[in-house]
Amino acid sequence: MSKKILILPGDHIGPEIMAEAVRVLEHVNARFDLDLELEHALVGGAALDAVGTPLPDDTLAKARASDAILLGAVGGPEWDNVERHLRPERGLLGLRSELELFGNLRPALLYPQLAAASSLKPELVAGLDILIVRELTGGIYFGEPRGIRTLENGERQGFNTYVYSESEIRRIGHLAFGLARARGKRVCSVDKANVLDVTVLWREVMTEVAKDYPDVELSHMYVDNAAMQLVRAPKQFDVLVTGNMFGDILSDAAAMLTGSIGMLPSASLDSSGRGMYEPCHGSAPDIAGQGVANPLATILSVAMMLRYTLDKPEAAAAIEAAVSAVLDRGLRTADIRAEAETPVSTSQMGEAVLQALAG
Numbered sequence: 467m468s469k470k471i472l473i474l475p476g477d478h479i480g481p482e483i484m485a486e487a488v489r490v491l492e493h494v495n496a497r498f499d500l501d502l503e504l505e506h507a508l509v510g511g512a513a514l515d516a517v518g519t520p521l522p523d524d525t526l527a528k529a530r531a532s533d534a535i536l537l538g539a540v541g542g543p544e545w546d547n548v549e550r551h552l553r554p555e556r557g558l559l560g561l562r563s564e565l566e567l568f569g570n571l572r573p574a575l576l577y578p579q580l581a582a583a584s585s586l587k588p589e590l591v592a593g594l595d596i597l598i599v600r601e602l603t604g605g606i607y608f609g610e611p612r613g614i615r616t617l618e619n620g621e622r623q624g625f626n627t628y629v630y631s632e633s634e635i636r637r638i639g640h641l642a643f644g645l646a647r648a649r650g651k652r653v654c655s656v657d658k659a660n661v662l663d664v665t666v667l668w669r670e671v672m673t674e675v676a677k678d679y680p681d682v683e684l685s686h687m688y689v690d691n692a693a694m695q696l697v698r699a700p701k702q703f704d705v706l707v708t709g710n711m712f713g714d715i716l717s718d719a720a721a722m723l724t725g726s727i728g729m730l731p732s733a734s735l736d737s738s739g740r741g742m743y744e745p746c747h748g749s750a751p752d753i754a755g756q757g758v759a760n761p762l763a764t765i766l767s768v769a770m771m772l773r774y775t776l777d778k779p780e781a782a783a784a785i786e787a788a789v790s791a792v793l794d795r796g797l798r799t800a801d802i803r804a805e806a807e808t809p810v811s812t813s814q815m816g817e818a819v820l821q822a823l824a825g
């Protein structure tokens with residue numbers, strides 16, 4: 467039976483990187499006989515401009531009916547002044563929440579060809595392969611109450627609520643431990659249990675979950691130290707598990723260890739393995755329209771989709787090998803090039819991946 471893939475390009479560089487990822491997806495669809503049916507829909511600022519909401523009912527219905535979703539990126543300064551609940555980013559958060567995509571996998575893997583592009587010295591990142599497992603549908607991003615209110619003295623006050631229930635912590639814990647079991651067998655849980663009550667519970671529940679995985683070692687680290695350790699000695703980590711906001715911040719920092727935010731793919735999974743796949747970066751309005759964005763994070767997100775939701779590891783491996791072959795050839799978009807190198811464009815990079823796949 468055919469599988470439905472929903473394509474959501476989004477805003478600014480979203481459509482530029484998506485065009486290359488879709489070419490790759492169509493190629494593997496034909497070559498591996500995957501029987502995938504691609505559909506398109508609007509999300510984010512593009513949807514807001516077209517129909518007045520960042521997550522139209524039609525998009526949500528198509529998302530629910532699809533087997534997997536590939537998303538580019540949303541947002542941009544032209545929507546800075548729209549009402550808070552209508553911002554483009556709310557479209558993305560709405561999808562994550564409505565589809566219960568609680569498990570966000572953000573692998574930071576250094577391609578050896580990009581050692582010189584890493585923000586750390588080569589010896590600190592050689593062989594880097596860490597996995598950030600970020601809780602994606604709870605925490606301070608979704609806690610209620612939230613808003614901006616006016617106090618009795620007339621002053622305005624903004625507020626959010628940082629809340630996690632035991633079951634939310636437990637399910638992200640099991641996901642992280644299950645993944646660690648299949649790789650380096652070490653989980654570092656990142657929290658702020660010296661200050662925040664919610665993460666005192668986080669630490670307790672992670673410790674309980676660990677009892678089901680005696681072959682996996684659990685350690686705990688405060689988030690400020692974790693940020694420092696990531697840029698000091700990142701290879702000490704295997705799997706990092708953390709809450710929504712800490713995971714957002716740590717994954718952007720981890721991206722620079724791999725050379726660029728343009729290299730980091732992600733999977734956002736529900737409890738049945740259905741997922742949405744997207745690069746970790748945003749819509750990069752500063753470089754949009756120039757054809758210079760790195761499409762590899764999105765192309766590698768296609769590989770994650772094939773591996774995690776569609777169960778086609780050989781097609782995923784073919785894409786990853788093609789990316790590696792292109793880097794072997796010395797092709798670099800502007801974000802990962804050394805000073806002396808001439809960068810290739812977004813579409814040249816996509817074309818080169820296709821050629822490597824075909825060759």
Ligand SMILES: NC(=O)c1ccc[n+]([C@@H]2O[C@H](COP(=O)([O-])OP(=O)(O)OC[C@H]3O[C@@H](n4cnc5c(N)ncnc54)[C@H](O)[C@@H]3O)[C@@H](O)[C@H]2O)c1
Nearest residue numbers: 539540541542727728746747748749750752753759760801
């Ligand atoms: N998942 C998403 O859709 C997502 C993620 C992060 C930010 N955003 C949104 O994107 C908008 C811009 O946010 P920002 O500037 O803070 O973050 P950003 O990730 O869009 O850009 C940060 C920097 O990284 C560069 N960059 C990002 N992706 C790149 C790529 N593929 N190739 C080369 N360079 C790349 C940009 O040019 C910029 O200098 C905001 O509206 C933000 O809310 C969306």
Ligand SMILES: CC(C)[C@H](C(=O)O)[C@@H](O)C(=O)O
Nearest residue numbers: 541555558559714746747748
């Ligand atoms: C755009 C924003 C809502 C999003 C997040 O904070 O989760 C982004 O930064 C990400 O990392 O996917």
Ligand SMILES: [Mg+2]
Nearest residue numbers: 714715718746
């Ligand atoms: Mg982010």
